[in-house]
Amino acid sequence: MTVFGVPTQALFGQLLIGLINGSFYAMLSLGLSIIFGLLNIINFSHGAQYMMGAFAAYFLLQLAGLGYWWSLLIAPLVVGLTGVVIERTMLKRLYHLDHLYGLLLTFGCALVIQGAFRHEFGSSGLPYSIPAQLSGGYNLGFMFLPTYRAWVVVFSLVVCLTTWFLIERTRLGAYLRAATENPVLVQAFGINVPRMITITYGIGVGLAALAGVLAAPIYQVNPLMGADLIIVVFAVVVIGGLGSIMGSIVTGFTLGVVEGFTKVFYPEASNTVIFVIMALVLLVRPTGLFGRAP
């Protein structure tokens, strides 16, 4: 069976790969958006922190014997804590300056983190196997669906929607949104805004680490796994509109699928299609599809 001259097998295969990539785009751009909303900085070390999540999973298994399920819980906490340290010791000193300094600082952090891991572990990947409960797959008739990949898509969808719910529908999220609009006023109402900023940064970083744990069995654990990925995620964030929560989720998944289909129909453009879309979106809407005016 073929669609537009392409076997359905290949079509659905790429659709799945697109959904997987989209899951990572969505989770990473969601974290970036949350951080940007409150701190007004682009967290350039997001890719490095995603990589740290994967390494945390690897270490937990190798050193402590803790498997995948524990990693899903512990790795984001540990990496999130390193984020809290970065925020408390360094980022905090930059809030009174131009926001570009935050970007430069996190860029420096990314270089140090990636350099250190590359120094220790080289550039080749370390294997991390799929947990036993999620190995194997289903034959759907028109394609073979590996269980782990289905799990990644479903799990990241759940994480994204939960985060959206927390921010848009709970009291804590209301504080957060209020502080995004006007931190001084919110602080005047007796809410500890600096602590909220720290926690927000920690959560954003934790989301990156969670994506890293999910990625470990699919891509290998590699010091540079986040370095180029994060640039694509930046483009996704620009398309969705900086700071928009739903925007990052929707554009993340959509662009993953678009990229997957480009691989089927015009493989040469698969690396650049997201950037081309970005240019087109910017021509029409300089603040992105879901963005507010800067």
Added chain:
Amino acid sequence: MTATVTEDRIVAPAVQPAAVPRHQIVAFVVMVAILLGLPFFVYPVFLMKALCFALFACAFNLLIGYVGLLSFGHAVFLGSAGYASAHAAKVWGFPTVAAIVYGTAVAAALGVVIGALAIRSRGIYFANITLAFAQMIYFFSLQAPMTGGEDGIQAVPRGTLFGVVDLGQPLAMYFTVLAIFLLGFLVIYRTIHSPFGQVLKAIRENEPRAVSLGYRAEHYKLLAFVLSATLSGLAGATKDIVFQLASLTDVHWTMSGEVVLMTLLGGLGTVFGPVVGAFVLITLEHYLAQLGAWFTIVQGFIFIVCVLTFRRGIVGELSRIIRKPL
């Protein structure tokens, strides 16, 4: 930008630039004297690399230091001009000067296209958008047939200067590069001290006010962007003729990060800062290159230290001590 020396807050039509202050002439003469003498003591190829990056950093500084726009994709102009000039010199057999001019023109054209799209936004949005465009060009360079993919364009002929001087000679090549660097440097100096440059600074300090005074900020910003792209291209085209190699390294985003670091370390918005920053960083790279990942770590630390405690940069601190802009 808080860290830059912001003594100029003049927002008025037809600003007359002041005469060049004497201490800047002295600094310029000292710089030229050092650069004329250095190749007799230091390996010329190393110096040529530093000069090309110094010009690149100066061009970048025109945008961040005087318009307040942080481009995180400037490598694209360096790299694409390099590809263009290398291709012209090697495949089409252009004479060296024509190849460099062609490369520079390609960077200028790219600057018009990317600039027109990017200057509609500012701040972090601008940084993000330039970065994404640069990555798009990177992937294009990786796949396009004329760039040679991972291999790059190798064995580019250095050729001659107007058919007279053989540029295979290290010193002849060095003084040609020096001349190109000084040309670019003076163009930038003239630009930032012209009425046009004063308007740019006005836009940096308070864009709505500059607009309300009747300046079309978008046009000024675009022109500055194209100028910066063109001079980055000049640096890239020259660099690839010197090294006889055009490679993917020059279009990768890490290169965009390096030029930010050079400018930051030397001093944002200072005339001589980017030159100093480029020389310091290229020297560091020279000694740390064997250590592999360590260079990346050191770069990262310099970034963090500069941003946290040393935002004026080397030349910025110097000029604070002598209380005169450098």
